[in-house]
Structures are given as structure tokens and as C-alpha cells.
Amino acid sequence: MRHSPVLTTTSRQRPARAAVFSAGSWGTALGKVLADTGSDVVLHARRGKIADGINTRRRNPRYFPDIELPPTLTATTDPAAALDGADYLVLSIPAQSLRNNLAAWAPHIDPHTVVVSLMKGIEQGTGKRASEVISEVTGIPAGRIAVLSGPNLAREVITGQPAAATIACPDEEAARRFQAACRTPYFRPYTTADVIGCELGGAVKNVIALAVGIATGMGLGHNTTATIITRGLAETTRLATALAAHPATLAGLAGLGDLVATCSSPLSRNRTFGTHLGRGLTVAQATATTRQTTEGVKSAQAILDLAHTHDIDMPITSVVTALLHEKITLDEAATVLLQRPPKPEH
Ligand SMILES: NC(=O)C1=CN([C@@H]2O[C@H](COP(=O)(O)OP(=O)(O)OC[C@H]3O[C@@H](n4cnc5c(N)ncnc54)[C@H](O)[C@@H]3O)[C@@H](O)[C@H]2O)C=CC1
């Protein structure tokens, strides 16, 4: 166990070391951001073929075969080797697989390592956010658990298109250090202490993106999608603020920003999944066409359960959840939303 201070590239003592679990789309893209800042980055890959591709050809053959990765970004299938001496453990796996995987990795986490969640899902059955699961599984104090969220479609980030994000951590200094560790000419992270707002903004926008995709797949236009985005933000903010989030977080990058990016982009897996449903595919058929993590599909029910527990009205989430469970048809979904009793906007 090492007890050295967390270093950044600004310290000039040694580059920060980041272990990124795993080598999927966002893990690889954020790993490149960290490497571009000067950190030594080790991606943990589940498959040897991916680790080999990264180490020998500087390519992630499954997720980004067309993108050259920097030499300071390497990969391993050995979690202990990836975590050895890591200043940061960056977690980017499906939210529903976090608890079990982290339990296996936890014994290898150094006492000074700051854990950063990139995940945008809520755990089924418990309604827990990723930072809560991390805290429960590892016992790491809240000041060493951070969240990074924002409008960050992985392919746009890995190709160096300008983007920004929010890093949330109750320990301001830890947030600032990670901000320095991933600030590049094309990636601008801000900091906040509002972990709850960041995590709920990220998780609920996936469900709203499913709704936008459904509407788009049904052939509906921009009035409809703008209405879903706006009212989606209203219900996200209701839930998040009931759970003690700051309203400004939901109006920021991790709320509105991410919602707009995800709901607008064909790169979004959640929006794409919704489009398949809107075109008439069943949930099973849409799932069969999806190769990557679609958090909204798995988190919708957990978010709705959380809303019920806190007596929060989330009509869009409710309708999307009913559609995912095939309890209502597409036509019924529109009717349910439009025929709700009239009310003031605010
Ligand atoms: N792709 C994107 O543009 C962004 C994704 N995110 C979030 O990042 C998280 C990861 O998403 P992506 O990297 O996009 O997904 P992905 O599907 O591209 O990659 C998932 C990674 O997790 C691994 N994995 C899959 N199932 C697993 C399991 N049962 N146990 C352990 N590892 C498993 C895969 O091998 C892969 O390395 C999600 O919570 C997502 O919402 C956040 C911002 C942007």
C-alpha cells in the first residue's frame, strides 16, 4: 500500500497515473483525454484481444479501430496491475455491473486512490447512484469519490472536438486535481460539490433520450422533441432537487447540456434504442441490435421507483418505463402524456 500524495501534471514531480476500468467507448475516450494531458493511463480490458490491440497497434479494435491512441495509454487484463500505484481509478462500466465487479477490484485499490465514476445509471433494486455503490462496496470516504458527467459523446471527445464536463466531489481539492488531470485544449472540465445533481442529471437524461428517440422513430418533429426535452428537464430537476441536488446543476453541463447532446445526436445509444422502438421494433428486437451499454433501458424502472419513494411526478419516465415493459403501445404513450390534467408550467 502506497501513501504518496495525489499528483497532477502541474506538480512537475511525476505524471499522474490513472487506471481506467474498462476499455469500452467512454473509458477509452476519457483515457485518451487523460493521456493527452500527460498522465500515464492504463486501461483495464476484459478481453486480451482489446488489450493487445491497444498495446501493439495503439488501437482499440472493438470500439475505435480508426483512432490512434497515444503511447502513454496502455492496457492490461490484470486488475491488480492496472491499479498498482494509481492516483485515479476511473470507472466506466455498465452501472448494473458495478457492485459485483468493484467488489473483486476493491482489494487492489491503494488507500490514496481517488475513484472517479463516469457512469450514468441507477442500480436496479436499490435505487443507488454509482457513487453510493462505490462508497458501500469499498468504504472509501465521500471526499475520495468523484463523478464526471456532461455532454460527452465518446466519439466526439476521442476525435478532439471541443467539449466540457462537470466534475463533482465533496472535496474541492480532489475535484480540482482531477480537473487538472483531464483538462486539454479540447476538453474543459468544471468543478462542483453537487454529486447528486450530476449523477441524477446523467442517469435521467438517458430515459428522456429514449423518449426523444421513440418520438423521432414515430416520425414526429422538433416541436415534439423540444417539448420532451424541456418537460424532461423539469421532471429531472424535480427528482434531483427533492434528493438535495442544486437546481443550477440541472441547468448546467451535467443536466441541460447532456440532455441536449444525447437527445440530439444519432451517436447516442439511448436515443437510437428509442428510435428502434418508435419504428415498431419490440424491446427484444431493439436490444438485439444494440452492441453497447444503453443505461436508460436498465435504469428507467429504478429511477421511477426512486420518484415514487419521494412522491415525485415523472410522467415521461413513467411512460418510457411502461413502454419498455410493453405495458402500453406507442399510440397509448402519446395519449397518456397529452391527456394529463392541465396545470401551470411552473
Ligand atoms: N459512450 C459515451 O458516449 C458515454 C458513456 N457514458 C457512460 O459510461 C458508462 C460506460 O459506457 P460505455 O463506455 O459507453 O459503454 P460500452 O458498452 O462502450 O463499454 C462498456 C465497457 O464495460 C465492459 N463491460 C460490459 N459489461 C460488463 C460487465 N458485466 N462487467 C464488467 N465490465 C463490463 C465492456 O467490456 C466495456 O469495456 C455508462 O454508464 C455510460 O452511460 C458517459 C458518457 C459518455
Ligand SMILES: O=C(CO)COP(=O)(O)O
Ligand atoms: O452520455 C452520453 C453523452 O454524454 C452518451 O449517451 P448514450 O449512452 O445514449 O450514448
